[in-house]
Amino acid sequence: MVPLPEPYEFKPAFRWYYEGRTCDTPDTLNPKLGTDKAHELGTYSGKIEFSSEDLKKHTPDDKERPPVPHYIPSWEGHSSPLAKKYPLQMISPHPRYSFHSHFDKDGSWVNDIPAHRQFKDGYYYWSVRIHPRDAEARGIKHGDVVRLYNDRASVLCAALITERVRPGVIHSYCSSGKYDPSEPGKAYTLDRGGCVNLLTSDRLMSKNAPGMAPNSCLIEIEKWEA
Amino acid sequence: MARYGLLIDMNRCNGCYGCFLACRDEFCGNDYLPHSAAQPYSGHFWMRIVERERGAFPKVKMAYIRIPCMHCDDAACAKQGPNSAVYKRPDGIVIIDPVKARGHREIVNSCPYRVIYWNEEKQLPQKCTFCAHLLDQGWKEPRCVEICPTNALIFGDLDDPDSEIAQRLAAGKAEVLHPEYGMQEKVLYLGLPRRFVAGSVVFGDTDKCAANVTVTLTGEGEQKTTKTNNYGDFEFEGLAKDKDYTVQIEHRGYKPKKLKTRTKIDVYLGDIVLSRSSH
Numbered sequence: 001m002v003p004l005p006e007p008y009e010f011k012p013a014f015r016w017y018y019e020g021r022t023c024d025t026p027d028t029l030n031p032k033l034g035t036d037k038a039h040e041l042g043t044y045s046g047k048i049e050f051s052s053e054d055l056k057k058h059t060p061d062d063k064e065r066p067p068v069p070h071y072i073p074s075w076e077g078h079s080s081p082l083a084k085k086y087p088l089q090m091i092s093p094h095p096r097y098s099f100h101s102h103f104d105k106d107g108s109w110v111n112d113i114p115a116h117r118q119f120k121d122g123y124y125y126w127s128v129r130i131h132p133r134d135a136e137a138r139g140i141k142h143g144d145v146v147r148l149y150n151d152r153a154s155v156l157c158a159a160l161i162t163e164r165v166r167p168g169v170i171h172s173y174c175s176s177g178k179y180d181p182s183e184p185g186k187a188y189t190l191d192r193g194g195c196v197n198l199l200t201s202d203r204l205m206s207k208n209a210p211g212m213a214p215n216s217c218l219i220e221i222e223k224w225e226a
Numbered sequence: 227m228a229r230y231g232l233l234i235d236m237n238r239c240n241g242c243y244g245c246f247l248a249c250r251d252e253f254c255g256n257d258y259l260p261h262s263a264a265q266p267y268s269g270h271f272w273m274r275i276v277e278r279e280r281g282a283f284p285k286v287k288m289a290y291i292r293i294p295c296m297h298c299d300d301a302a303c304a305k306q307g308p309n310s311a312v313y314k315r316p317d318g319i320v321i322i323d324p325v326k327a328r329g330h331r332e333i334v335n336s337c338p339y340r341v342i343y344w345n346e347e348k349q350l351p352q353k354c355t356f357c358a359h360l361l362d363q364g365w366k367e368p369r370c371v372e373i374c375p376t377n378a379l380i381f382g383d384l385d386d387p388d389s390e391i392a393q394r395l396a397a398g399k400a401e402v403l404h405p406e407y408g409m410q411e412k413v414l415y416l417g418l419p420r421r422f423v424a425g426s427v428v429f430g431d432t433d434k435c436a437a438n439v440t441v442t443l444t445g446e447g448e449q450k451t452t453k454t455n456n457y458g459d460f461e462f463e464g465l466a467k468d469k470d471y472t473v474q475i476e477h478r479g480y481k482p483k484k485l486k487t488r489t490k491i492d493v494y495l496g497d498i499v500l501s502r503s504s505h
Binding site: 097107109110111112113114115131162163164165166167 | 241243246247250251254267268271277279281282283284286288
């Protein structure tokens with residue numbers, strides 16, 4: 001563990017606002033920092049806005065990022081037409097046992113953590129979490145090599161059957177540090193390395209919000225027998 | 227002379243695998259003679275972690291059971307090896323001599339905990355040494371204990387009444403993983419998983435989470451009572467394995483409900499709907 005410097009002053013985010021002080025966090029993008037309004041939030045009103053005045057002024061017509069946040073059915077989710085062909089929703093959050101692809105080099109010790117990779121037939125496959133109900137319907141057993149696919153890509157992983165995901169949802173970490181295509185140099189070939197974000201869309205969250213949207217992704221899974 | 231032991235507090239472990247990685251970092255490719263030869267790059271799990279999933283969606287709990295060498299006072303491996311190839315140091319640490327034990331594969335199979343690993347290249351049985359080479363240099367604890375971010379591992383002198391481990395053990399709640407082996411293990415556990423019975427209560431007439439409902443569990447000669455939380459959830463933890471229990475749910479204005487269950491596995495009873503009583 002990295003030791004903290006002594007003495008160390010804890011500055012939790014927004015504690016200053018709660019206690020009515022001026023901003024004491026290194027929030028360099030805060031336009032009010034160093035002004036006489038430094039005790040306010042960076043919003044137009046200076047307060048927490050349930051309806052964003054900023055978005056109302058600049059992008060009031062953005063249906064995908066409205067001024068008041070609320071549920072909007074996904075453009076690729078369980079209620080979209082594509083769900084008939086690819087019924088499983090895949091979520092691919094940041095990995096738990098590596099820092100993005102960092103420390104995930106080939107042959108790394110984290111390979112021996114079963115939630116990260118599983119050793120099968122002489123190869124370390126990336127783990128993918130499947131609910132027992134979805135696995136049983138497809139004849140998939142714990143540790144089986146499975147193919148995740150949709151119209152964008154095909155990726156091989158090792159099945160980790162778990163109750164920790166809800167039925168209909170597939171969970172696999174993004175950021176595998178290994179891309180191992182069956183035909184190198186050719187896009188859309190089968191990847192054995194476990195880069196599951198090959199399956200996700202490259203579109204942004206909305207035309208005004210430049211964030212990636214990898215959790216809106218429908219796929220199907222099958223047992224892989226090479 | 228100290229008598230070293232390790233206490234593993236299961237309630238604090240979140241399964242980060244820091245202990246496992248620290249162990250590999252210390253021993254892979256590094257000889258520490260006469261205590262240990264280098265651990266191979268992969269295939270050995272001197273700090274093994276067994277993941278046990280409990281319950282069913284959405285009520286799931288994880289138990290990360292860490293199984294290093296137990297450094298038993300009455301170790302089975304010490305009886306197996308020839309010519310004191312396996313011996314216990316005065317401080318209680320059990321060491322497999324990396325020279326004398328060469329070629330003796332039977333030492334691997336002597337351990338009922340299966341914590342001794344065979345090094346194919348060196349023809350050597352190997353296991354956790356409590357980082358004896360570091361303790362001899364003045365370290366207070368092994369690498370796995372030092373790295374643990376939640377203090378789930380407590381290392382120290384079992385015979386020193388002022389040590390943290392002795393004080394934690396004085397509460398009498400710690401246990402060994404397999405008491406039936408009877409080998410006087412010096413690795414002890416707090417909070418080993420037993421069984422739970424849980425459920426979620428719903429008011430049938432309003433389809434709302436039934437908060438603050440009285441739930442009573444009866445079985446194994448005892449009775450426990452709890453209240454559901456804001457989400458209508460309740461849980462009884464630490465129950466006996468493979469026994470019959472009855473869950474009784476009562477709330478004013480609703481018909482009482484009784485459910486029978488057996489703790490063959492951890493039980494999640496799912497949504498339990500209460501219907502209005504007639505008057």
